[in-house]
Amino acid sequence: MARILTLTLNPALDLAIRIGSIRLGEVNRTESTRIDAAGKGINVARVLAGLGHDVTVSGLLGTDNETLFVRTFTELGLHDAFIRVPGETRINAKLSETGGRVTDLNGPGPMIPAHALDALTERLESLLPGLEAVVISGSLPPNVTPAKLASLVFVARARRVPVWLDTSGAALVAGLGARPSGVKPNEKELADWAGHPLDTSEARLQAALRLNSEGVEDVIVSAGAEGVIWAQRGDALMAESPRVSVVSTVGAGDTLLAGMLHGVLSGWPREQGLRFATALAAESVRHIGVGDPRTADFEQLQRQTIIRSLTSDARTGGSLG
Template sequence: MARILTLTLNPALDLAIRTGPIRLGEVNRTESTRLDAAGKGINVARVLAGLGHDVTVSGLLGADNETAFLRVFAECKLRDAFIRVPGETRINAKLSEPEGRVTDLNGPGPRIPAHAMEALTERLASLLPGLEAVVISGSLPPNVTPEKLAEFITLVRARQVPVWLDTSGAALMAGLAARPSGVKPNETELADWAGRPLDTPEARLRAALRLNDEGVDDVILSAGAEGVIWAQRGSALAAASPRVSVVSTVGAGDTLLAGMLHGVLSQWPRERGLRFATALAAESVRHIGVGNPGAEDFELLQKQTLVRSLSVDSLTGETRG
């Protein structure tokens, strides 16, 4: 399998809380609580390692509360190349209600010393030889600029290593300007880049294809229950997710990205890769945590995932003369 690096600049301890319907301003009882070492890049790494890849995790990790992360790295056989920084990694609270609504309360993360960023740049450069892909995922700590994220993308691409990006806001804008190989926005994030609402399938597809035209080879657009669009070098596929009972959507996007990258690196036909990744993301929302390809009914979930070719003409009803 492939050698992959995931870069998580602002990891978190995720406090997942399941409740009944939340009553604001009142005492609420929890059904369950769970504290996990997370961060989008670490979630991606867990899925990829479970699929048999040799995965190294790196980024910036608080030195004062690293124990939970070390446990996950050991359990999932992830190579630890994080730069330690003073203080604690942030804690994010995720409140899951019935019917699948999730409320995120995300901390900002620690301030990063300049020497730690220099050390991370050097470590990233040293890890690139022999890699088949790099994934940069998640938000930025308060004093790490979007321009620094773009520098990381430029560094990776200069070494001829594919780099995939999953972030939002100013970090996404700067990252896209550096032309990553692939990107996984949701519809809101893609609309921010496009500068206008993308409230129809046609509008979303046109925006994804425009990103292809501007040098991003793979655009994986996740639209929740509406499924997934994969635009690759000017052609597109759409996948309709199988119907499942939603417990938590936390980690579904990370699972989708990992599943897509697994298919690409395995050189699967595009339809097979998109079906696998979409079904794996659907499996993940049935429970807290990332998707499990070993689930007893995973083959059935794949069969229930419908994949079709997609074009602007097919959405608008236009025909070519």
């Protein structure tokens, strides 16, 4: 399997809370709680390691509450290359209500010393030889600039290592300027980049194709129940997700990205990779945590995932909705 590095600049301890419905200003009883070492890159690493890849995790990690992260990395067989920084890694609360609504309460993250950012660049350069892909995902700590994220993309691309980017806002704009190999925005993140609403599949497709034309070879657009668009060098596919009961959408996008990267690095046909990744993301929303391809009905979920060519639809005048 492939050697992959994930970079998480702003990891978190995710406190996942299941509750029937939230009554603001009152005492609420939870159905369950759990806390996990998380952050988007770490979630991606969980999936990729479970699929058999050799995964190294890096980024910026607070020393004061690193114990659960270190234990998790050991349990999952991940290589720990995080740069330690003073203070605590942030804690995020994820409140999942019956019916699938999720409320995120995300902390800002610690202040990062300048020397730690220099050390992270040096660490990245030392890890690049032999890598088949780098994933840079998640938000930025308060004093880390979007330009710094872009510089990390540049460093990897200068060594001709494929870089997949999953972030938002100014960080996404800056990162795209460094021309990553692939990017995975959701529909809101893509609309923020485009500067106007993307309320239809056609609008999302055109925005994805625009990114292709600007040098980003692979664009994966996730739109929840409305499916997934994969535009690659001007040729686009769409996956219609299987219908499942939603418990939590936290980690679904990370699962999708990991599943896509698994298919690409395994040399699968595009239809096979998109079907696998979309089904795996659908599996993930049925419970708290990332997707599990070993679940008993995963093959059925893949069969229920419909793939079609948007490029063919456009050529024949078909409507994308």
